[in-house]
Amino acid sequence: AQTVTQSQPEMSVQEAETVTLSCTYDTSESDYYLFWYKQPPSRQMILVIRQEAYKQQNATENRFSVNFQKAAKSFSLKISDSQLGDAAMYFCAYRGTDSGGGADGLTFGKGTHLIIQP
Amino acid sequence: EPEVTQTPSHQVTQMGQEVILRCVPISNHLYFYWYRQILGQKVEFLVSFYNNEISEKSEIFDDQFSVERPDGSNFTLKIRSTKLEDSAMYFCASSFGGVNRQYFGPGTRLTVL
Structure with a gap:
């Protein structure tokens, strides 16, 4: 079975600075998809960004980008110019x-x- | 952007009662899903549904749970005899299938007393 591990329960960053959230996963599959979802206090699940494993190029969406390392099974999210929202x-x-x-x-x-x- | 809707937003029930949570997936989507999130914990997959039958289900989805698509628009999750530990946020999602993303609804908060 696949597992997803986020080792940082909490992160803090100054407004306008950059922060990176870590994620590692375990799988025996060669093709798969990875996602980052945002859940504000309203508890709605909002898709931030997604990555197809067969694509070597890292996905970006405006201020959000990922660092996908397939061999290391690592998928971190970088948020640039952090905003209160x-x-x-x-x-x-x-x-x-x-x-x-x-x-x-x-x-x-x-x-x-x-x-x-x- | 199209939206998945869920009703009610908050349901309070007594232990042992049956509850039905309702979802209206995006109209041209083919796959439907239910997820659960106990307060402060991660989101957990319950079940996926396609072509009027269950495609995949997790260990959480035991005989207490059932899903149905009673008409062309609604997708429901029934919990037959609720337990205290069923208190959670329940999310419905839908997808066109294949490589397409799953769209999540706003969730129904279920409180079992």
Whole structure:
């Protein structure tokens, strides 16, 4: 079974600075997808960024980028120019590839609570 | 952007009662999912549903749980006899399938007293 590990229960960063959240995973599959979800106090799950394992290029979405190291099974999220609205729980998630249908559920890490200091 | 909706936003029930949580997936999506998040813990996959049957389920999804797509738009999760430990946030998600992302609803907070 796949596992996702987030070793930082909480991180704090000054507004406008850069922060990196860590995630490692364990899998025997060669093709899969990785995600970062943001969960603000409202508890809504918001997709921040996703990465296909077969793509070597790291995904970016505006101020959010990932450092995907497939051999090391590492998938960290970098948030540049941190803003107060970035404060939330961040969950790393893994999804394998089944027959290609899409039935696989996501496996989540325990999350990192990101605090933005004004 | 299209949205998954869930009702109610908060449900309070007595232990032993049956509850039904409702979700309206995005209209052209084919795969539907339920996840659970106990307060302060990670989100856990319960079940996926495709073509009117369960595709995959986790160990959490025992005989107390059932899912149904009673009509062309709703997707429901039933808990037959609720326990205190069923108190959690329940998220519905939907996907077009394949490599497409799963869209999450806002969640239903279930409180079992």
